[in-house]
Amino acid sequence: MSREAQDDIDFQKYAVDYNPIKIGSIDGTDTEPHDRAIVRALNSEYTPNKLVQGDQHYTIFIGRLNPRTTQDTILAEFSKFGKVLSCRLVKDIVTGKSKQYAFVEYESSSSMEKALREMHKEYIDGAEVLVEREAERRLRGWRPRRLGGGFGGRKQAGQLRFGCRDRPFRRPFLIS
Structure with a gap:
């Protein structure tokens, strides 16, 4: 089998495991970190919340x-796509203020997929929201933004990571 055919088989547009060096790479082939956030993610320890x-x-x-x-607003916006089993707006435990992100669990995958398609980059209370699949428990090795990981960030700041829907991996560069 040729190298190109093997690359086509191995290539995945979206991340299935979280490797900070790979996530920081355009095509997922980098072997060295190129910024301090990636080094910070590599050196960090993170255990997903078991609760x-x-x-x-x-x-x-x-x-x-x-x-x-509010959580009620999120529930109202996302219940349009199917039965919501749980909705959790994450708040700071000291101040009680919103950390500006939330999680919604659906009863079915079709409802979840519809919400992903329909609500990504829509406006809720005047803010353009980002809607992605949950990564913390789904991707082995996940690191949140505060530890230098994550997928998010702003394009203008160069903080976006590859492997998510907003910025999928590109096909590997072939150097012959």
Whole structure:
């Protein structure tokens, strides 16, 4: 089998495991970190929250929420796509203020897929939201943004990571 045919078989547009060096790479082939955030993610230790309940395969992450957005607003917006089993707006444990992201678990994958398609880059309370599949429990090796990982960020700041829907991996560069 040729190298090109093997690359086509091995290539995946979206991340299935979380490797900070690969996630920081355009085509997933880098072997050295190119910025400090990737080094920070490599050196960090992170254990997913064992208290989180629900099925990670039916859960979506909603980011970049307006600080004024409430859990009731999120529930109202996302229940249009199917039965919601749980909705959790993440808040700071000291101040009680929104951390501007939430998780919604659906009863079925079709409802979740529809919400992913329909709500990504839509506006809720005046803020354009990012909607992705939950990564913390789904991707082995996941690191959140605060530890230098994640997928999010702003394109202008050069913080976006590859392997997510907003910025999928490109086919590997072939050097012959």
